Amino acid sequence: MTDTTPTPTPGPAPAAADPTKLLKSRSYLALLVLGAVIGVPVATVAYFFLDAIGKVQNEIFNDLPGQLGFHGEPWWWPLPWVTLSGLLVALAITYLPGTSGHEPSEGFQAGGPVAPIDLFGIIVAAFATLSLGVVLGPEAPLIAIGSGLGVLAVHLVKRDAPAMAAVVIGGAGSFAAIATLLGSPLTGAFLLMEAIGFGGPTMDIVLMPGLLAAGVGSLIFVGLNDLTGFGNFSLTISHIPHVGAPTGAEFLWAVGIGLASAVVATNIFRVARLLRPIVERRRVLLTPLVGLAVGGLAVAFAEATGRSSSEVLFSGQSALPTIVEHAADWTAGALVLLVVCKSLAYAISLSSFRGGPIFPAMFIGAAGGIALSHLPGLPMVAGAAIGVGAMTAGALKLPMTAVLLPSLLFISDALELMPVVIVGVIVSYVTAVWISPSPASTPAPAAASASS
Numbered sequence: 001m002t003d004t005t006p007t008p009t010p011g012p013a014p015a016a017a018d019p020t021k022l023l024k025s026r027s028y029l030a031l032l033v034l035g036a037v038i039g040v041p042v043a044t045v046a047y048f049f050l051d052a053i054g055k056v057q058n059e060i061f062n063d064l065p066g067q068l069g070f071h072g073e074p075w076w077w078p079l080p081w082v083t084l085s086g087l088l089v090a091l092a093i094t095y096l097p098g099t100s101g102h103e104p105s106e107g108f109q110a111g112g113p114v115a116p117i118d119l120f121g122i123i124v125a126a127f128a129t130l131s132l133g134v135v136l137g138p139e140a141p142l143i144a145i146g147s148g149l150g151v152l153a154v155h156l157v158k159r160d161a162p163a164m165a166a167v168v169i170g171g172a173g174s175f176a177a178i179a180t181l182l183g184s185p186l187t188g189a190f191l192l193m194e195a196i197g198f199g200g201p202t203m204d205i206v207l208m209p210g211l212l213a214a215g216v217g218s219l220i221f222v223g224l225n226d227l228t229g230f231g232n233f234s235l236t237i238s239h240i241p242h243v244g245a246p247t248g249a250e251f252l253w254a255v256g257i258g259l260a261s262a263v264v265a266t267n268i269f270r271v272a273r274l275l276r277p278i279v280e281r282r283r284v285l286l287t288p289l290v291g292l293a294v295g296g297l298a299v300a301f302a303e304a305t306g307r308s309s310s311e312v313l314f315s316g317q318s319a320l321p322t323i324v325e326h327a328a329d330w331t332a333g334a335l336v337l338l339v340v341c342k343s344l345a346y347a348i349s350l351s352s353f354r355g356g357p358i359f360p361a362m363f364i365g366a367a368g369g370i371a372l373s374h375l376p377g378l379p380m381v382a383g384a385a386i387g388v389g390a391m392t393a394g395a396l397k398l399p400m401t402a403v404l405l406p407s408l409l410f411i412s413d414a415l416e417l418m419p420v421v422i423v424g425v426i427v428s429y430v431t432a433v434w435i436s437p438s439p440a441s442t443p444a445p446a447a448a449s450a451s452s
Contacts, residue, residue, distance in 0.1 A: 104140065263394075
């Protein structure tokens, strides 16, 4: 079964005695070569997986209403699709091998190698989640798919390969799968290494093949985009106004946004963990109802604002650049309602579906920061950047990644934004740690028993 524990995988124990000796060995050179090689098929699979999700989203939510004779999207349109998503995900979790991916209500996890037998369940659950409107992102499924393919490659090359080889090449597969998803291979590397928690020579053992695979994977993504024109699936924000040096008011805003983000993120995950054991007791019955609730929030937002329900649906990965670049088109009231509806949809999606927690947190942070920029002393770009970093830190509790993400997203103003982003991230991270329940006091989720 898929390992969903947040602790580092126990595989590296034999190498821990002398990691330097392993780095100098011929077997490690073979792992480096295999890491580079595995980057090619893993990145190719990841690219076409993301492309297929995008095509299904576009067909269902953009093209199909017109093909059926509707003038635009009917108000009720999201409801059957997110309900169907809930049914498919529940069936995958209940009846396919493994757990269909890690449990997103526990935050971002990068645990041990994924067993190849679990891959089908992960792919089915992730595809149903991501393509039909649920508020989760693709990064966690891609990491699991990359790991599973890497482990499969190790077993195909050498059936009795040591556990360390599965750890290293499984990690390399994960690196390759998200090579450009977060804007740069380095961002994915920071994310994985900070989440796993390796250090010293052990980190070098895992990191070198991983970085090599990420570099190869990035080249594959770029090459496939040139060949197919589907898109590069990389999160970037291009057309933004320039900001000057940070002011004292912006530093005060960074403290306030950091505090607010920690409270919002912590409560989102608290709601998710409260709902999760309830859903698990009757998963096949209740997961579609959870999907229906996600759709209901999207419909409520669309009816109240006249905007598209897709602003609430989906991970926010493709909508994030748009909301920043067209921030002037939004009123403060619409942004506040978007934050409320997206946060609730995110919380209940975390409780029942399979996907990653990063992109919805980033989108909510950006929308909240833009809403606050309607008040004096906070430029729009600074508000969005601080919001992205602070919400990411509060949700994931990975401060280095939380600083790096907005710096790469707003790269043209990264030097000016970095000081206030760091303040927002640190305040959010420390506050979230203080107010989050300790592991001992967190209620244990009920085992998934009856399926309906």
